[in-house]
Amino acid sequence: xxxxxxxxxxxxxxxxxxxxxxxxxxxxxxxxxxxxxxxxxxxxxxxxxxxxxxxxxxxxxxxxxxxxxxxxxxxxxxxxxxxxxxxxxxxxxxxxxxxxxxxxxxxxxxxxxxxxxxxxxxxxxxxxxxxxxxxxxxxxxxxxxxxxxxxxxxxxxxxxxxxxxxxxxxxxxxxxxxxxxxxxxxxxxxxxxxxxxxxxxxxxxxxxxxxxxxxxxxxxxxxxxxxxxxxxxxxxxxxxxxxxxxxxxxxxxxxxxxxxxxxxxxxxxxxxxxxxxxxxxxxxxxxxxxxxxxxxxxxxxxxxxxxxxxxxxxxxxxxxxxxxxxxxxxxxx
Amino acid sequence: xxxxxxxxxxxxxxxxxxxxxxxxxxxxxxxxxxxxxxxxxxxxxxxxxxxxxxxxxxxxxxxxxxxxxxxxxxxxxxxxxxxxxxxxxxxxxxxxxxxxxxxxxxxxxxxxxxxxxxxxxxxxxxxxxxxxxxxxxxxxxxxxxxxxxxxxxxxxxxxxxxxxxxxxxxxxxxxxxxxxxxxxxxxxxxxxxxxxxxxxxxxxxxxxxxxxxxxxxxxxxxxxxxxxxxxxxxxxxxxxxxxxxxxxxxxxxxxxxxxxxxxxxxxxxxxxxxxxxxx
Numbered sequence: 001x002x003x004x005x006x007x008x009x010x011x012x013x014x015x016x017x018x019x020x021x022x023x024x025x026x027x028x029x030x031x032x033x034x035x036x037x038x039x040x041x042x043x044x045x046x047x048x049x050x051x052x053x054x055x056x057x058x059x060x061x062x063x064x065x066x067x068x069x070x071x072x073x074x075x076x077x078x079x080x081x082x083x084x085x086x087x088x089x090x091x092x093x094x095x096x097x098x099x100x101x102x103x104x105x106x107x108x109x110x111x112x113x114x115x116x117x118x119x120x121x122x123x124x125x126x127x128x129x130x131x132x133x134x135x136x137x138x139x140x141x142x143x144x145x146x147x148x149x150x151x152x153x154x155x156x157x158x159x160x161x162x163x164x165x166x167x168x169x170x171x172x173x174x175x176x177x178x179x180x181x182x183x184x185x186x187x188x189x190x191x192x193x194x195x196x197x198x199x200x201x202x203x204x205x206x207x208x209x210x211x212x213x214x215x216x217x218x219x220x221x222x223x224x225x226x227x228x229x230x231x232x233x234x235x236x237x238x239x240x241x242x243x244x245x246x247x248x249x250x251x252x253x254x255x256x257x258x259x260x261x262x263x264x265x266x267x268x269x270x271x272x273x274x275x276x277x278x279x280x281x282x283x284x285x286x287x288x289x290x291x292x293x294x295x296x297x298x299x300x301x302x303x304x305x306x307x308x309x310x311x312x313x314x315x316x317x318x319x320x321x322x323x324x325x326x327x328x329x330x331x332x333x
Numbered sequence: 334x335x336x337x338x339x340x341x342x343x344x345x346x347x348x349x350x351x352x353x354x355x356x357x358x359x360x361x362x363x364x365x366x367x368x369x370x371x372x373x374x375x376x377x378x379x380x381x382x383x384x385x386x387x388x389x390x391x392x393x394x395x396x397x398x399x400x401x402x403x404x405x406x407x408x409x410x411x412x413x414x415x416x417x418x419x420x421x422x423x424x425x426x427x428x429x430x431x432x433x434x435x436x437x438x439x440x441x442x443x444x445x446x447x448x449x450x451x452x453x454x455x456x457x458x459x460x461x462x463x464x465x466x467x468x469x470x471x472x473x474x475x476x477x478x479x480x481x482x483x484x485x486x487x488x489x490x491x492x493x494x495x496x497x498x499x500x501x502x503x504x505x506x507x508x509x510x511x512x513x514x515x516x517x518x519x520x521x522x523x524x525x526x527x528x529x530x531x532x533x534x535x536x537x538x539x540x541x542x543x544x545x546x547x548x549x550x551x552x553x554x555x556x557x558x559x560x561x562x563x564x565x566x567x568x569x570x571x572x573x574x575x576x577x578x579x580x581x582x583x584x585x586x587x588x589x590x591x592x593x594x595x596x597x598x599x600x601x602x603x604x605x606x607x608x609x610x611x612x
Contacts, residue, residue, distance in 0.1 A: 019455070
């Protein structure tokens with residue numbers, strides 16, 4: 001068992017490293033086929049007012065005069081040493097630019113994840129124990145509804161109702177506690193739907209098990225049954241779903257930050273898209289991919305330790321996430 | 334605490350083949366209306382989506398203007414109806430790209446196995462590693478800001494999803510006894526692939542395609558919302574909502590296109606769930 005786990009962990013670790021590197025190369029290729037020549041578009045743009053010597057020095061510093069493959073090699077090797085290069089527009093280190101906006105996005109993402117988990121557990125609890133006539137069926141429709149609403153619409157509705165009508169927060173103060181909370185709700189609701197879907201399916205399955213019937217016959221109350229028995233086995237597969245939803249959190253924060261006017265990684269991406277600041281785009285996208293891959297690696301590695309029922313004997317396809325990943329977009333119902 | 338006898342379960346399953354639940358009928362009706370809007374928008378509204386009457390700007394919903402009017406006095410219902418074609422067809426293109434490219438990749442990886450499988454699986458891993466919306470944003474930046482390019486950008490992520498599911502299905506079917514029997518009976522690889530593996534594998538791909546049609550509408554609306562689709566004279570749903578957010582004092586400018594989007598995606602999801610259940 002121990003040996004099996006170590007070889008499984010080694011395999012997954014190597015796989016993750018390969019995927020991160022290849023994602024960097026892929027991003028480089030996509031970014032370098034951007035229309036037009038970034039040098040002409042950005043540097044020779046009269047708006048920016050660079051002089052000819054400045055342009056030459058920037059080109060030399062960025063290595064833009066070298067063949068593409070050489071550029072890829074040098075940028076990949078500096079990426080591996082933690083150097084993300086300089087912004088094409090402001091010539092500031094990309095690492096600093098990201099570090100400036102990262103705390104805002106991290107706050108948003110972690111609060112959104114908290115909101116999503118809380119909401120998902122509440123909905124799942126309701127679907128098990130809310131009497132049918134009090135809208136249990138309605139509650140079961142919630143995940144499907146949440147998945148059908150664009151997150152920017154949720155954000156706008158929250159701003160309209162709680163910002164404009166009730167005056168809980170002002171749009172011009174995007175970092176106030178209430179504004180952050182509602183931004184997290186907007187970002188978290190679609191994520192909560194994915195978690196709730198899996199949680200409900202698992203709870204339904206667990207509630208049918210014999211041990212649940214035994215616990216009920218012993219006279220255990222609903223809440224005790226839920227929290228003491230049903231939640232633990234049902235929450236385990238959620239680890240994988242949460243890890244997968246990091247991609248959504250990272251991607252959709254772009255929209256949520258735009259809606260709530262927050263200054264985070266998402267708005268940095270938007271600014272870089274508008275100004276074709278390729279080094280920044282390259283850095284943010286490959287870092288996001290790295291974070292996503294590492295979070296999922298962690299989930300994969302932790303899962304067999306959390307759930308003693310998972311065995312790692314046999315070929316690599318026994319990897320516990322594979323099945324969930326395949327079925328991830330709502331197929332769990 | 335539900336105790337269902339197995340007998341009633343089988344009889345209700347037999348009944349479900351004929352009976353379509355009312356929710357699904359409603360979903361089909363909504364989709365039919367949306368398709369009608371995108372094919373012949375002129376039949377559903379008499380107003381021009383691009384020409385406004387400045388004197389009638391920012392009117393609330395009324396019998397004349399079902400969804401009210403915008404800041405230039407244009408009828409919002411007409412703008413929603415005329416924006417349907419591009420919002421819906423772009424999602425269709427995205428799913429078509431994902432279905433065909435992803436289906437082919439999955440088929441090749443699952444059926445051929447070996448090195449083909451390893452190389453293609455890594456390609457899929459890379460696509461799935463980059464957060465979906467971020468991937469769409471950099472691709473649409475590379476291609477240029479048009480709704481069609483937004484559709485392509487959305488479709489590229491779909492390729493990975495369909496490839497992964499298709500591969501799993503093909504591998505499952507390949508191990509079936511009847512496929513083995515077909516091989517033993519002397520069937521060629523192509524014959525078995527087209528005759529046995531593909532039809533069986535594509536059965537579970539269809540509900541997935543419907544589901545991703547809804548998801549693609551959302552992603553493309555998100556791209557349009559950020560201004561990465563066609564510029565303003567167009568009236569994609571996401572773009573309408575983006576314009577409406579500057580006029581939150583007149584909330585129908587956000588709510589009307591948003592409700593249309595939600596109703597469409599919800600219907601698509603309902604149909605997908607129904608397809609999966611009846612299968």
